[in-house]
Amino acid sequence: MSKLQVSFPNMGNCWVAFKTLVESVPDIEVVLPPPVTRKTIELGAKYSPEFVCFPFKVNIGDFIQTYEQYGIDTFVNAIDCGPCRFGFYHAVQERILRDLGYDLKIIPLDQADLLNFNWVKTFDEFYKIMGVNDPFKKFFNTAGAAINFLRKAKITADFEKLEGYYRCRELSRGDTSRVLRQALQSLDEAKTPAEIRESRKKGIASFKKIPHDTEKDPLKVTLTGEIHVTLEPYVNLDLRKKLGDMGIEVHQNLSLIDWILHKFHVNFHRKELERKAEPFLKLDIGGEAQWVIGEYIESNQRGLDGFIHIYPFTCMPEVTARSIITAMDDPKIPAIFFSFDEHSGVEGMRTRLEAFIDLMEARKRKGSNIKPIKKYREQKSIIDHVIANHQNPIENILEPMGELVNIASTLNPLEVIGNIFSDNTSKTKPETKETIEY
Amino acid sequence: MVLDNQTQNKTATGEKKAKLNVGVPRALYYYKFFPFWHEMLTRMGCDIVLSPPTNKKILEMGATFSSSELCVPVKLYFGHILWLLENKPNLDYIFVPRYVSLNKYHYFCPKFLALPDTVRNTVKPKIPVLEWEINAKKRANIESAIILGRKIGIEKEEAGKAYIYAINRFKQFQNLQRKGVLFHDAMHRMYPRLVKKKRKMRNKSGDEEIDKNYPITILVLGHPYNTYDPLINLNLAERLEKYHVNVIMLEQLPEETFKKRVTINRHFHNYWNMEEELLQGARHFLLDAKDEIDGVIFLISFACGPDSLIQELIMRDFKKMKIPFLDLILDEHSGESGMVTRIESFIDMIRRKKYRDLIETK
Ligand code: SF4
Ligand code: SF4
Numbered sequence: 001m002s003k004l005q006v007s008f009p010n011m012g013n014c015w016v017a018f019k020t021l022v023e024s025v026p027d028i029e030v031v032l033p034p035p036v037t038r039k040t041i042e043l044g045a046k047y048s049p050e051f052v053c054f055p056f057k058v059n060i061g062d063f064i065q066t067y068e069q070y071g072i073d074t075f076v077n078a079i080d081c082g083p084c085r086f087g088f089y090h091a092v093q094e095r096i097l098r099d100l101g102y103d104l105k106i107i108p109l110d111q112a113d114l115l116n117f118n119w120v121k122t123f124d125e126f127y128k129i130m131g132v133n134d135p136f137k138k139f140f141n142t143a144g145a146a147i148n149f150l151r152k153a154k155i156t157a158d159f160e161k162l163e164g165y166y167r168c169r170e171l172s173r174g175d176t177s178r179v180l181r182q183a184l185q186s187l188d189e190a191k192t193p194a195e196i197r198e199s200r201k202k203g204i205a206s207f208k209k210i211p212h213d214t215e216k217d218p219l220k221v222t223l224t225g226e227i228h229v230t231l232e233p234y235v236n237l238d239l240r241k242k243l244g245d246m247g248i249e250v251h252q253n254l255s256l257i258d259w260i261l262h263k264f265h266v267n268f269h270r271k272e273l274e275r276k277a278e279p280f281l282k283l284d285i286g287g288e289a290q291w292v293i294g295e296y297i298e299s300n301q302r303g304l305d306g307f308i309h310i311y312p313f314t315c316m317p318e319v320t321a322r323s324i325i326t327a328m329d330d331p332k333i334p335a336i337f338f339s340f341d342e343h344s345g346v347e348g349m350r351t352r353l354e355a356f357i358d359l360m361e362a363r364k365r366k367g368s369n370i371k372p373i374k375k376y377r378e379q380k381s382i383i384d385h386v387i388a389n390h391q392n393p394i395e396n397i398l399e400p401m402g403e404l405v406n407i408a409s410t411l412n413p414l415e416v417i418g419n420i421f422s423d424n425t426s427k428t429k430p431e432t433k434e435t436i437e438y
Numbered sequence: 439m440v441l442d443n444q445t446q447n448k449t450a451t452g453e454k455k456a457k458l459n460v461g462v463p464r465a466l467y468y469y470k471f472f473p474f475w476h477e478m479l480t481r482m483g484c485d486i487v488l489s490p491p492t493n494k495k496i497l498e499m500g501a502t503f504s505s506s507e508l509c510v511p512v513k514l515y516f517g518h519i520l521w522l523l524e525n526k527p528n529l530d531y532i533f534v535p536r537y538v539s540l541n542k543y544h545y546f547c548p549k550f551l552a553l554p555d556t557v558r559n560t561v562k563p564k565i566p567v568l569e570w571e572i573n574a575k576k577r578a579n580i581e582s583a584i585i586l587g588r589k590i591g592i593e594k595e596e597a598g599k600a601y602i603y604a605i606n607r608f609k610q611f612q613n614l615q616r617k618g619v620l621f622h623d624a625m626h627r628m629y630p631r632l633v634k635k636k637r638k639m640r641n642k643s644g645d646e647e648i649d650k651n652y653p654i655t656i657l658v659l660g661h662p663y664n665t666y667d668p669l670i671n672l673n674l675a676e677r678l679e680k681y682h683v684n685v686i687m688l689e690q691l692p693e694e695t696f697k698k699r700v701t702i703n704r705h706f707h708n709y710w711n712m713e714e715e716l717l718q719g720a721r722h723f724l725l726d727a728k729d730e731i732d733g734v735i736f737l738i739s740f741a742c743g744p745d746s747l748i749q750e751l752i753m754r755d756f757k758k759m760k761i762p763f764l765d766l767i768l769d770e771h772s773g774e775s776g777m778v779t780r781i782e783s784f785i786d787m788i789r790r791k792k793y794r795d796l797i798e799t800k
Binding site: 323 | 507508536538545549551555556560562702710740741742743744746747748751754
């Protein structure tokens with residue numbers, strides 16, 4: 001039997017983890033979408049509703065290109081039902097594309113609350129397509145996939161943190177990007193837990209070998225915002241790289257694993273951010289709004305030099321976060337905001353960035369930047385943080401396991417098994433193109 | 439902030455206390471829930487002070503104050519808040535509800551979820567914000583009314599009663615709407631002190647006779663703060679009536695229309711509150727009452743998150759059923775955008791199509 005080919009939209013380096021997850025189903029092969037380009041964005045903008053948020057449009061472009069170039073007709077797209085638009089993406093996208101004559105289907109990967117185990121339904125749908133019925137096989141495959149997914153996502157995030165540290169210090173431009181690319185490649189090839197551990201070790205070692213300026217004390221900024229534009233470099237005009245090349249150390253907590261652990265209710269850093277943001281925004285309104293506000297407060301407390309918030313044009317939660325941050329009382333660290341859509345251009349961004357950097361430099365020179373609060377006075381650098389974690393072999397093993405234990409301890413096993421064994425998809429109605437579903 | 443001086447004045451014997459002046463911006467869900475708020479708050483011993491109907495000044499204040507990436511209804515909301523702060527300095531509170539969910543399936547738009555926070559932290563009013571969180575995912579609605587009561591020194595029982603009373607009165611109001619009384623007139627009937635009668639639009643249409651003899655019916659879809667705020671929709675309802683168009687608004691549809699949940703596709707249900715009603719209304723006409731309407735006008739605010747997707751689905755379905763569909767995008771420059779011309783030609787097109795033979799042979 002030939003393999004079923006499946007694809008998903010681009011989102012920066014997240015493909016490594018997603019690929020593992022989807023390929024856990026026997027006989028499924030992941031075909032990565034072509035990288036986002038001008039063409040992708042044009043196609044997306046052309047066929048999407050006019051003022052839907054930008055990630056939607058980019059996704060549409062990804063689907064069309066993958067379909068046309070590789071003939072893939074089965075896609076996975078993550079969803080999160082409410083309160084924001086993200087949960088609706090797949091339905092409207094599928095509708096638009098089918099109306100255009102693309103005979104494809106988009107299978108949602110529900111991650112609204114991962115402890116609901118709705119995401120298991122996605123696998124059920126695949127197993128159904130592939131004709132796998134054995135519940136034990138399904139269970140172990142899915143569990144194994146989830147573990148490898150978490151590992152790879154975590155390691156990707158570590159690599160990205162190192163990227164933020166090294167790029168602004170590298171002696172020959174491009175080293176960091178090359179090392180990152182290779183590290184991800186080998187992470188992707190690693191299949192067993194041992195291989196995955198090994199590739200992490202190797203990856204970190206090769207980062208450490210990058211010739212760099214050890215004396216440098218660069219400006220440090222937090223970069224955060226809506227997850228798709230923050231993680232997908234083409235969409236944010238490769239802002240992370242630009243910052244690094246301009247000699248800025250980028251601190252970015254936002255990553256796929258950061259989000260996923262939050263959805264498993266075990267992201268303690270995010271809980272702390274929520275507490276910090278609460279006086280300004282009481283609840284999660286979708287997107288990253290609450291955590292962006294929290295991160296802004298934390299960046300102040302850490303005494304960083306600046307804060308960069310990026311989001312899709314008219315993104316509801318992020319615009320709210322932005323207005324709240326802008327209205328906060330002084331003293332506060334400088335913040336700059338970029339919203340992206342199909343019309344964003346590099347030139348405008350560069351000018352604003354340069355002015356922002358001048359501002360931060362002037363503050364630093366005058367010594368008028370904000371001092372870290374006691375708790376953060378002795379902060380480890382990014383690199384120490386990641387490497388300490390790596391050098392301690394016990395922690396290295398315990399860490400991914402710890403996450404799982406954490407997760408497992410919050411579960412109700414009966415519910416999990418019930419969810420996995422119940423045949424959720426059997427209720428699926430056969431589809432005809434002409435029905436109006438309501 | 440929870441208790442201010444006035445509420446502390448309340449004596450143990452329950453003597454008459456001074457009434458609290460509570461300001462309510464005439465924007466957003468004023469156009470849906472005001473009767474409810476009014477009944478509940480007055481029962482709780484408050485005096486309601488409303489901002490005036492949206493005018494150019496308010497629009498301008500709101501638009502200047504807010505980020506350009508916001509939808510116009512939220513900009514207007516800020517405009518109304520600023521108006522109240524400027525013109526009613528002796529308010530005790532500004533009432534800002536936080537609609538999170540009315541039942542466990544639905545959310546409101548993220549901007550509603552954050553409303554009290556944004557008002558508090560961006561407008562930074564001197565007058566305290568009286569927040570009312572309605573979050574059925576977390577607690578029963580009556581409980582949230584009790585929490586609200588506590589903030590203004592109202593006993594639990596009293597607050598509960600006020601809530602139930604308000605529910606009943608609100609039903610009466612909805613029934614008026616279902617009988618076909620448009621929002622503004624229904625409001626005028628119930629609250630003549632707060633809502634003045636509207637002046638009728640003069641009929642300037644050239645071909646009165648034709649219009650009168652060849653009536654058409656149009657369904658107007660959109661959020662109530664767009665369909666009922668005459669400034670932002672350029673007086674749409676009356677404009678249509680002027681052309682002898684029968685207007686159907688969502689609020690006039692029978693209760694049964696809104697009973698069954700909407701399924702978007704094989705994977706999932708809709709999860710937005712207001713959009714649920716829009717979809718249910720659309721479903722009613724798409725599946726059961728196709729012949730009762732001749733066309734659809736959809737009012738959508740520029741940068742509206744939920745509608746950017748929902749409108750797309752609804753539009754595709756009406757097109758599939760060959761029912762003419764017009765979407766009007768509202769922003770603070772609506773007036774200048776040739777909207778009137780678009781409405782007129784849309785009506786004209788429908789009328790010609792419907793009475794092709796009649797009009798031609800005339
Ligand atoms: S968070 Fe922003 S980008 Fe994401 S769905 Fe909501 S509006 Fe769109
Ligand atoms: S539903 Fe749309 S129009 Fe209403 S507040 Fe939200 S974004 Fe604005």
